[in-house]
Amino acid sequence: MTTATLDRPPAAPDPSQEPPLREPRVISKWWLALGVVVVWYVLFLLFEGVDTLARPIREQTDLMLNLAGFRDDVIAGRDTSPVIQLTYAIGATFNDVFDWFSHLISVPDYPRPVPQIGWLGVTAIATWIGLAIANVRIAVLVALSFVSFGLFGYWSDAMDLLIVTFVAVAVAVIIGMPLAIWTASSSRAEKPITVLLDLMQTLPTFVYLLPIVLFFGIGPAGAVVCTLIYALPPIIRIAAYGIKSVSPTTVEATDSAGQTFWQRLFKVQIPMARATIVVGLNQTIMAALSMATIAAYVDGPGLGKPVLQALIRTDIGGAFVPGMLIVVMAVMLDRTTTAASQRAEKVARGGGGDRRMRWIVLGVTGVAALVAVWMSRYFPWAAEFPETDAGPWLEDRVNEFADWVINNFDSATGAVKDQVTTKVLDPLQSLLAESPWWLAAAGILALAWVFGRNKALVPTVICLAGIWFFDLWHDAMITLSMVLVATAIVMVLALVLGVWMARRPRVDVVLRPILDTGQVIPPFVYLIPAVALFLPGRFAAIIAAIIYAAPVAIKLVADGVKAVSPSTIEASRSTGVTTWQEITKVQIPMARGSIVLAANQGLLYVLAMVVIGGLVGGGALGYDVVLGVSRSEEWGRGAAAGITIVLLGIMIDRIMRAAAAVDKETFRAAKKINPTRRRIMA
CATH class of the missing domain: 1.10.3720.10 (MetI-like)
Structure with a gap:
C-alpha cells in the first residue's frame, strides 16, 4: 500500500448504493383510534344505560x-x-x-329637543374620517351606511350600538x-x-x-x-x-x-x-x-x-x-x-399618491363636514332624520x-x-x-x-x-x-x-x-x-x-x-x-x-x-x-x-x-x- 493511498481521504458514500431505508413499523394513530372506538362500543353494548349519572332536570345537588x-x-x-x-x-x-x-349624537340633550350634533353632521364627520384614514370608496360606504340607519328608522338605536x-x-x-x-x-x-x-x-x-x-x-x-x-x-x-x-x-x-x-x-x-x-x-x-x-x-x-x-x-x-x-x-x-x-x-x-393634493382634498372636505355639523345644530331637517316607510315595507316583504x-x-x-x-x-x-x-x-x-x-x-x-x-x-x-x-x-x-x-x-x-x-x-x-x-x-x-x-x-x-x-x-x-x-x-x-x-x-x-x-x-x-x-x-x-x-x-x-x-x-x-x-x- 503506497503513501498516497494512505493519505487519500475516504470516498464519500454513494447514496444510490445505500441499503433501502427501513422505517420502523408504527401503527397509524387513526388505526389506534379506531381500535379504541371498537373496544368502547363493545363494552357499551354490554353496559348500556348503567351508571350514566343522569339526573332529573329540577334536582338540586x-x-x-x-x-x-x-x-x-x-x-x-x-x-x-x-x-x-x-x-x-x-x-x-x-x-x-x-x-x-x-x-x-343619539338622543335629545334637554332642554335641546335634538342631540348636540344631528344626523347630517354625524354622517359628514364619519364620512370624512373614512376618507382621511382610507379612501374615497370607504367614504362612500360609510356615508351610505349611516344614511341607511336613518332611512329604515333606527338612527338612535344604531348610534347607541356604535357607542x-x-x-x-x-x-x-x-x-x-x-x-x-x-x-x-x-x-x-x-x-x-x-x-x-x-x-x-x-x-x-x-x-x-x-x-x-x-x-x-x-x-x-x-x-x-x-x-x-x-x-x-x-x-x-x-x-x-x-x-x-x-x-x-x-x-x-x-x-x-x-x-x-x-x-x-x-x-x-x-x-x-x-x-x-x-x-x-x-x-x-x-x-x-x-x-x-x-x-x-x-x-x-x-x-x-x-x-x-x-x-x-x-x-x-x-x-x-x-x-x-x-x-x-x-x-x-x-x-x-x-x-x-x-x-x-x-x-x-413611500406610496399613497400625491400628498399635497390629498391634504387639499381633506381640507376642503373637512370644511364641508364642519358646515354640515353647523347645519345639523340649527336646521330641524338636518338634526333629526325624516321619517320614512322603508323599514315597515321591508319587514312585510321579509315576512312574506x-x-x-x-x-x-x-x-x-x-x-x-x-x-x-x-x-x-x-x-x-x-x-x-x-x-x-x-x-x-x-x-x-x-x-x-x-x-x-x-x-x-x-x-x-x-x-x-x-x-x-x-x-x-x-x-x-x-x-x-x-x-x-x-x-x-x-x-x-x-x-x-x-x-x-x-x-x-x-x-x-x-x-x-x-x-x-x-x-x-x-x-x-x-x-x-x-x-x-x-x-x-x-x-x-x-x-x-x-x-x-x-x-x-x-x-x-x-x-x-x-x-x-x-x-x-x-x-x-x-x-x-x-x-x-x-x-x-x-x-x-x-x-x-x-x-x-x-x-x-x-x-x-x-x-x-x-x-x-x-x-x-x-x-x-x-x-x-x-x-x-x-x-x-x-x-x-x-x-x-x-x-x-x-x-x-x-x-x-x-x-x-x-x-x-x-x-x-x-x-x-x-x-x-x-x-x-x-x-x-x-
Whole structure:
C-alpha cells in the first residue's frame, strides 16, 4: 500500500448504493383510534344505560345549592364590600361615558329637543374620517351606511350600538394588545392567559350576565362589560399569533444588530404582523357587534333591543331589519379598518399618491363636514332624520318571503334533519351519554392519548374530573356530541371554502362579505330560520351554531393558506405536482398554524351557541343554563352547567392543540431519519 493511498481521504458514500431505508413499523394513530372506538362500543353494548349519572332536570345537588348561596352572599354584601363598590364605580364610569356620547349624537340633550350634533353632521364627520384614514370608496360606504340607519328608522338605536361597540373595543385594544405581546414573548405567560381566554370565550353569555348585573349593574355599563368580555379574546389570540409568526431568521437578524426588545417589537414584529393584528381587530369588532342582542337582556342600548323584541313576537321581518343594520355596520367597520391598514402600509413604503393634493382634498372636505355639523345644530331637517316607510315595507316583504320558504322547503329540510339525526347524532349521543360514566371517561382519555399523547392526556384528566365533580356528566356528554358534530362540519366548510378563497381571488371577493354577514348577525336571529325550517330540537341548535362559527374559521384558513410563500408554491409546481397534491402536500401543511387556530376559534364559537340552542330545544347543558337564568331558584344548576361547558371547551381545545403539536414533531422526526432521503411520513 503506497503513501498516497494512505493519505487519500475516504470516498464519500454513494447514496444510490445505500441499503433501502427501513422505517420502523408504527401503527397509524387513526388505526389506534379506531381500535379504541371498537373496544368502547363493545363494552357499551354490554353496559348500556348503567351508571350514566343522569339526573332529573329540577334536582338540586349540594354543590348547586352552594353555588346559589354564593350568589346570595354577593347580593347581601352589595353595600359593604369594597370589591362590589369598586365594580359599581367602574360601571358608573361606563354609564357616564355612554351618556355623554349619547346626548352628543343619539338622543335629545334637554332642554335641546335634538342631540348636540344631528344626523347630517354625524354622517359628514364619519364620512370624512373614512376618507382621511382610507379612501374615497370607504367614504362612500360609510356615508351610505349611516344614511341607511336613518332611512329604515333606527338612527338612535344604531348610534347607541356604535357607542357601546367603540367603548368596548377601545378598552379591549388597550387591555388586549399588551396581553398579546406578553403572550407572544413569554411561554410562561402563554399558558395561564390561554386558559383565561378559553374561560372568557366559552363561558355562556347567559351565565355571566347575572354576575355582571350583580357587580356592574344593568344598562350601558352591563352592555359594555359583557361585550368587552366576549370581544377581548380574539384580539389577544390573533395578535399574539401574528407576532409569534414573524420569521425567526428576521428576529435573529435584529438581535445580531443589537436592537433591544422594544425596538425589535415596534420596528420589526408588530409591523410585520400588521395584517394579522388587523384580522384580530376585525374579529373583536365582529364579536362586539354579535353581542348586541344578548346585551339587550341587561337593558343594553342599541339595535339589539328591537331585534330581541321581534324575536319574542316571532316576527322574522321585525328582527331582520335591525339585524340587517347590524350587518351593515359590521361590514362598514370591517372594510374601514382593513382599508386603513392597507393605506398605512402603502404610505410606509413611500406610496399613497400625491400628498399635497390629498391634504387639499381633506381640507376642503373637512370644511364641508364642519358646515354640515353647523347645519345639523340649527336646521330641524338636518338634526333629526325624516321619517320614512322603508323599514315597515321591508319587514312585510321579509315576512312574506319567510312564509314562502317555510311552505315550499319543509319536506326537504325535514329529510336532511332525519338523515343526520339518525345516522350521526343519535349513534354518537348514545355512545357518549348512555355509556357508563367510567367507560366514557376511559374512552375519551384513550382517544386523547392517541391523538395528543401526554400533552392532551393531563388536561383531559383534569377537565373530566371537573365535569364529574359538577354533577352534570350525562348532560355534558349530550352537549359534547352536539359540539363534535357541529365543529366537524365547521372545519370541513373551513377547509373547502378557505382553500378555495385563497386560490381564487374572485371567490374571496364574493365570499368575504357573506362571511362577515354571517359572523355578525346576532345569534338569536339564526334561531328563527333554523327553527322554522328544522323545528325545535338539537338539529336546529346545531345549524345555528354552524352558521355562527363557520365564518371566522373559514377566514382564518383562507388567510393562512394565502400567506404560504409564492416561491414555495412555484417550487412545488416545477416538480410537476397536481393541484390536489399542491393543496394537500404544500399549502395545507404550511398553513397548519392557521388551521389549528381556525379549529380553536370554531370550537369556541360553537360552544358559545350551546346555551342559545337550549332556547330552541337543544337541551342538555344549554337548557340547564337557560333554566338557571330564568329561575332564581335554579341559579346553582345554571352556574354548574356554565362551568361544565367551559371545561368541555378547554378539554377539546387541548386535545386538538396537542394533536397538532404531535403531528409537527412527527414531521420533524421523519426528516431526520436519513439525511440523504428526506421525506414526510404519511
